[in-house]
Amino acid sequence: MPAKNFRIIGLLLCLLIVSLLACSIVPDVNMQGTPTTSSTAQSGTEKLNTWEQAAPGIEIRFEHWQSPGDNEDTVAITRLDLKKVHLSIGYAPTRPLDMSAWMKQTGALAMINGGYFDKNNQSTGLLVSNGQMAGSSYVGFGGMLAVDAQGNVTLRSLKQQPYDPNTEQLQQATQSSPMLMINGQRTQFEADSVSQRRSVIAIDKQGRLLLIASPNQAFTLDELADLLASSDLSIETALNLDGGASTGLYVNGPNQKISIDAFTPLPIVIIVK
Numbered sequence: 001m002p003a004k005n006f007r008i009i010g011l012l013l014c015l016l017i018v019s020l021l022a023c024s025i026v027p028d029v030n031m032q033g034t035p036t037t038s039s040t041a042q043s044g045t046e047k048l049n050t051w052e053q054a055a056p057g058i059e060i061r062f063e064h065w066q067s068p069g070d071n072e073d074t075v076a077i078t079r080l081d082l083k084k085v086h087l088s089i090g091y092a093p094t095r096p097l098d099m100s101a102w103m104k105q106t107g108a109l110a111m112i113n114g115g116y117f118d119k120n121n122q123s124t125g126l127l128v129s130n131g132q133m134a135g136s137s138y139v140g141f142g143g144m145l146a147v148d149a150q151g152n153v154t155l156r157s158l159k160q161q162p163y164d165p166n167t168e169q170l171q172q173a174t175q176s177s178p179m180l181m182i183n184g185q186r187t188q189f190e191a192d193s194v195s196q197r198r199s200v201i202a203i204d205k206q207g208r209l210l211l212i213a214s215p216n217q218a219f220t221l222d223e224l225a226d227l228l229a230s231s232d233l234s235i236e237t238a239l240n241l242d243g244g245a246s247t248g249l250y251v252n253g254p255n256q257k258i259s260i261d262a263f264t265p266l267p268i269v270i271i272v273k
Helices: 003-022 099-106 221-230
Strands: 052-055 058-066 072-080 087-091 110-113 127-129 132-134 143-148 153-157 170-176 179-182 196-204 209-219 235-240 249-252 257-260 268-272
Touching: 058 209, 072 110, 072 249, 072 257, 087 127, 087 143, 087 170, 099 110, 099 249, 099 268, 110 196, 110 209, 143 235, 153 196, 153 235, 179 196, 179 221, 196 221, 209 221, 209 249, 221 235
Parallel strands: none
Antiparallel strands: 052 058, 058 072, 072 209, 087 268, 110 249, 110 268, 127 132, 127 170, 143 153, 143 170, 179 235, 196 209, 196 235, 249 257
């Protein structure tokens, strides 16, 4: 066979191999091995955009959110009447638990993951659990959910209102970052453009506490802040919690339930009873 024919056959074989390689499909996972999607075990009688009572003082709602970049997810929202529920912070750095185990151990009616922790499961900011303090406060950034000695619940920017250990007697607290909304306005912050599972704690203009979870890797932090600001949730203040594999939200009411599992054991949780 002439050399020219060999060259043509070789070229055709190369093209075939390249096309086959280009068609191979590789599972899409991130660097931590976290699945890109998660199934949300919801109420079983899920209705979008409708508040349903899960227990006295606890309501749940599901909304389908879509960003301008066409990222979308069904978001679970829990609304708490702070006159009817009690908040505490669970902290177990030496024995982090799956959220279902936290729920069983504490007998909570609702729970969401808390603030950031390091590779040793220690809180990266100030944490107060039943009056016991750990870590040190963020300075000039981030925010804090806190319960004082009188049982008053606050959610605030630490840049606007720094923590003062000399004047504040806190019984419960967890810190995280960034603040997503302050005084009813979307904040500005620097963040990467990665879409992740997201969890948020917020207070609305009527003084109710909101626990919000986006269970799929749908939104960047900027998209999430925009969606919160444009929602009909009447949000006054909102703080991003430790998302990604840590995102989890449980509600175990007699009437309605939500089960969004974190992908990792959690040393920090926000407990609602």
